[in-house]
Amino acid sequence: MSGRRWNRNAAEGGSRGTKRKKGQGLSLGLPAASEIPLLPADENEEPDENQEIDRDMISSFTGSTLSKAKKNRITNQFLTQLNQQKADKEAKQVKRKPLIEKKQINGEAPLPHQRRRTVPIPFLVDQELDLQVDEEEEADKRKRLEENRKADEENARRQRELFNESQMEEIVEEEVEKEVEVEEKDGAESVSLQTVQNSFTFLDPVENEARKQAKRGKPKKKTPSKTTKPRKTRETPSRRREFEEKIKSMTEEEAIELAKNYVDQGNEPTTKMEKPRKKRKSQGMMDEFEDEEEPVQRQAEEEWEDIQITTNHAAAPLQVCTNGDININLRRNVKEEKKVKKKGITKEDREDIAELHKAHLVTLIAHVTWVNKQIDDEEVKGLMLSTVPQELVWEGQSDLVDRSLVRSVVQHFRSQFRVVQFEKEKKPSNRNPLLRVIKRKSATPIQAVQLVAALFRSIGINVRYCVAIDPVPIKATVKTTVHIKQLKEAPIDCDFDPVANGATNHQDPIRKVWIEFYSTTENRWSTLDLFNKKSADKLVHDDPRALIDPRRPFGYVFAIEHDYIKDITRRYSLRWSVTKQFRVFEERWLFHIFRRLSSKAFKNRGPEFKRREMEDERSLMLCEEIEEFPTSAEGxxxxxxxxxxxxxxxxxxxxxxxxxxxxxxxxxxxxxxxxxxxxSMDKWLQEGRVVKEGEEPLKKVPKKKQREEEKPQKIPAPPQERELVNINGQEFTAEEIDMAMEQARIQNEEESAPLTSLYGLWQTLPYEPQVASDGVVPRNRYGNVYLFKPDMCPIGCVHIRKPGLGKICKTLGIDYAPAMVAWETKMGRSVPLLDGYVVCEEQSEILVEAWEQNEQRVREERQKKKEKLVYGRWKRILIKMITRARVDEKYGEREDNGLIHGTNVEEKKEKTKKTKKGGPHEHEFEEVMIDGEKGVYENRCTCGLKIRFEKL
DNA sequence: CTGGTCAAGATACCTTTGACCCTT
DNA sequence: GAAGGGTCTTTGGTATCTTGACCA
Structure with missing residues (x-):
């Protein structure tokens, strides 16, 4: 600003009537005052570092200008904020951390699209918000900040002109806001004095998902969840829809939980379903269409995504609406779209289909569990038992279960019940449908099987209710992919439930449901076929596979007994290897589902149960082994x-x-x-294993060619400078020799193409970390420590993941090595991914302490710098206020209460003009040098006004 | 109609230690 | 001037899998 300083003595003429020139600061128009301490002469001038600003100082500054209340309020606010600022140092650290967190491996690092930044709200903002900010939003924010800054400049200008009491507060606020914004713009840590906690957090995927769920859950709260009602509820279309809605968006875990709940509460889970929601990826065209079709609904579901993306061929690419929303109109690239369409099944499609399969499977399992609950209903069992003659009850309670007993039970059932192909569908009731069937004495084949199961159980014979189910295929084919894509666009009903949908023409519903009983004479689970077409008398199949229609492949056969559900597919599978292809690839997943849906009580069952289970398991394994050879080579x-x-x-x-x-x-x-x-050795190393010494490679395969190095070509020396070399009497130039050698090298390389040696697991040992000695970290030839697995850390060393640790090690003279945790592809080449440092254990404590101290120091320094800036600005404002006040006190007009009044410049100007001798006029100054050595000058007006000042 | 073979195209796997510029 | 961090760009050859056409 101005380098001039007012000579106090020369200010006798006062500033009254002085026309302030544009761009001149307030200080220009004010006399220098010795009692004003530490006036920053220039905007860029840093305030004294040692200055201490406290309440008293601020109070003294504010002096007579502000009312006591306002003064206190402002100073209090200011000081509280500063204190908070000090207390919230940690938050800044969090913001610096991501560098490391970003580089986490093992799938722990959140994917970019999962990251949400929590942006701190600058202080002096009333609300304490936790904003979810997207990239676009940030851009928007930057824009706003820019605007704000401009507004600030405007304010600063205003500040010079308007300086009355009422505007004081506003100016102070603006000043402080500007402070914050400048820092944000500079990329420094955002200052947040109210919400520094979580100022910058990467949500981990689980938490993020939980948040999403929580958000999704919100709108649903309006309708208090019926599912949590303890009493049984009837299934209605609305509930069915609700279930579908849930299925759509839930994770595997939730699906199981939900299915379990439904079963527990006696609700039938629907099997109508839509595509399970996947994490949305922005690149898909489909997604955009979805957004276009149901933006309102989508918005309600995903509140944090408040940017609407629409597709419009002709529209401008970006529109900023007046309400602050951004509409991005994408011009669809027709070529690109065609490309997408042309593409076959992508990995994503495969995942989609697998997920759909799993979700469907879970609902089907839940359905089976639900049906089994109906069979196990005490009322049903009781009613069935009431029809049974006493002899049969006694027989059932004996330990002997054989075919004759089974036959007599079935015969009894047949004598009591009539089996009809179709039953008129009655309106759904919340009562067990089997009760109605018992009352009516006529059952559909499926109900017959269920009733027979109930009958067996009622007389004390444990039978398994078995169901063959075939969910949507897991194998991705073009057809299914197209189907899934259709589902993505417009959800349609796809009722795959074989039980509910049993009446479809080519499927034989009877063959989907049957009973298994444990034959004590044969010591195995035997299949009971109620509807044997070949011979009505032959109830028990010797080969269970006779039950299955070989033309209809299926994926799963489940047996359920009380709360214990089991996969018995192998027993009924004609070709297990083929069946396997229709199933979930990970066997463990199914076990996991069973464990979640089954009661834990089966673990505590008696030894007899366990023995049977062992026997059953063995027979199932045998089924797998005795499979015949495939019929084709491809098989x-x-x-x-x-x-x-x-x-x-x-x-x-x-x-x-x-x-x-x-x-x-x-x-x-x-x-x-x-x-x-x-x-290869390297691959094993990444698995945390090393090839034993002296092991011969089992196989050698040609190595992948390394990428040609783009090294600058050697410029051969000019020939005239090169000497001739005599070899065997012949003379060659050095260049010729070079060429010959190069050729030989290439030939040699071709002949002995580099090979990779391969080793088997049994040739390897778990990686044994080296031992650190004398404070030296053992390292590889690249100076790193391989840390693909945590237990690969050298003995006596620790892995510390703190940024900038290496620097501290260096200053302390501690030996360290960067930890290499994985490979990363950058620029199309593999580069090691380093994360943290490995140091000797004995030095780690000192080191961490030093690191923390250093961090503390850095933080403090940064804080100090910031404070200095803030204080400086505060001081400037206050000094200006006081100066102004003093000037006004000395030369201005006073109200009766002694406060300065009226700093409206125009008003003052008018007043000045009116009070001037010789009528109102504008001063026209002439600059006169008074003392050239000291740089003292005087501005003189014809009216007699003189203003003395110094030039620096 | 089913199942096998083959060819073409798509996808997966293996590999495995920069360079330069700007800021501090 | 040294050190450190960000950014640049997005391999490429081969094995294996998938699919659809064709044929027995």
Whole structure:
């Protein structure tokens, strides 16, 4: 600003009537005052570091200008905020951290689209908000900040002109706001004095999901969840819809939980379903369409996504609406769209379909559980028991269960009940439908099976209610993918429930439901076929597979007994290897579902139960083993038990002692277990294993060619400078020799193409970390420590993941090595991903302490700097206020109460003009040098006004 | 109609230690 | 001037899988 300083003595003429020139600061028009301390002469001038500003100082500054209340309020606010600022140092650290967090591996790092930044609200903002800000929103914010800054400049200008009491507060606020914004713009840590907590957090996926769920859940709160009602509720279309809604958006865990709840509460889970919601990815065109079609609904569901994306061919790419929303209109790239369409099944499609399959499967399992609950209903069992003659009851209670007993039970059932193909559908009631069937004495085949099961159970014979189910196929084909895509666009009903939908023409519903009983004479679970078409008398099949229609492949057969549900598919599968392809790839997943849906009580069942289970398991395994060879060579490709030599891949090996177990089209058939996976040394190292010393590679495969190095070509020296070399009497130039050597090198490389040595698991040992000694960290040839697994850390060392630790190690003279945790692809090449440092254990404590101290110091420094800036600005404002007040006190007019009144410049101008001798006029100054050495000048007006000042 | 084979195209896997510029 | 961090760009060859056409 101005370098001039007022000579106090020269100010006799006062500033009255002085026309302030544009761009001149307030200080120009004010006399210098020795009692005003530490006036920053320039905007850029840093205030004294040692200055201490406290309440008293501020109070003294505010002096007579402000009312006591206002003064107190402002100073209090200011000081509280500063205190908070000090207390909230941690938050800033959080913001710096992400660098490391971003680089986390093992899938722990949140994906970019999952990240939400919580932006701190600058202080002096009333609300304490937790804003979810998207990239677009941030851009918007930056824009607003820019606008704000402009407004601030405007304010600053205003400040120079308007300076009355009423505007004081506003100016102070603006000043402080500006402070904050400037810092935000600079990319420094955002100052938040009210919401520094969570000022910058990366939500982890689970938490994020939970948040989403919570958000989604909100609108639903309006209708208090019927599902939580303890009493049984009838299924209505609205409830069905509700269930569908839930299915749509839930995770696997939730699906199980929900299914369980429905079963527990006696609600039938619907099997009508839509595509399970996946994490939305922005690149899909479909998503955009979805947004377009139901923006309102979507918005309600996902409140945090408040940006509408619409597709419009002709529209401008970006529109900012007056209400602050941003509409992004994307011009659809027709070529790109075609490309997308042309593409076959993507990984994403596959995942979608697998997810759909799983979700459907869960609902079907829940359905089975629900039906089983109806069978186990005490009322149903009681009614069934009441029809049974006493002899049968006694017989049932004996330990002997054989075919004759089963036959007599079935005969009794047949004598009591009539089986009809179709039953007139009655309106749904919340009573157990089986009760109605018992009353009516006529049942559909499925109900008959259920009643027979209830009958067996009522007389004390444990039977399994078995269901073959076939959910939407898990294997992604073009057809199913198209179907899924349709589902994505417009949800349609796809009732895959084989039980409910049993009457469809080509499916035989009877073959979908049956009973298994444990035959004590045969010591195995036997299949009871109520509706044997071949011979009505033959109730029990010797081969359970006779029950299954070989033309209709299915994925799963479940048996349920009380709360214990079990997968018995293998017993009924004609070709397990084929069946497997229709099932969830991860077997564990199914076990997990069962464990969640089954009662824990089965664990505590008696030894007899356990024995039967063991026996059953053994028979199931046998079913798997006795499977015949596939009928085609292709069938061997992914066969679980057998394989052909031609299907052994590059990174696999047949064990040398493996014997062929058969022959297929003149090709030897081997057991799958004789084929072993091989890996290179590096690969094993990443698995945390090292190849044993002295182990010979089992296989050598050509190495992948390394990318050509783009090294600058050597510029050969000018020939005239090179000497001739004499080899065997012949003279060559050095260049010729170079070329020959290069050729030889290339030839050599081609001949001995680099090979990768592969080793088997049994040739490896778990990685044994090296031992640190004398405070030196053992490291590899790149100076790193391999830390692919946490237990690979050298003994006596610790892995500390703190940014900037290396620097401190260096200053302290502590040996350290960066930890390499994974490989990363950058610029199309693999580069190591370093995360944290490895240091010797004994030094870690000192180091961490030093690091923390350093952090503390850095934080404090930053804080100090910030405070200095804030204080400086405060001081400037206050000094200006006081100066102004003093000037006004000395030269201005006073009200009766002694307060300065009227700083309206125009008003003052008018007053000045009127009081001037010689009528109102505008001063026209002439600059006169008084003392050239001291730089004292005087501005003189014809009216006699003189203003003395110093030039620096 | 089913199942096998084959070819073409799509996808997955393996590999595995920059360079430069700007700020502090 | 040194150190450190951000940014640049997005490999490429081969094995394996998938799909659809064709044929027995």
């Amino acid at each position: 061997f490709r992914r066969h679980p038990t057998y394989t052909l030599e031609k299907f052994i891949t590059k990174y696999q090996m047949l064990m040398p002692d493996a014997q062929p177990v058969g022959e297929f089209k003149e090709m030897a058939v081997y057991k799958r277990e004789d084929v072993k996976e091989l890996h």
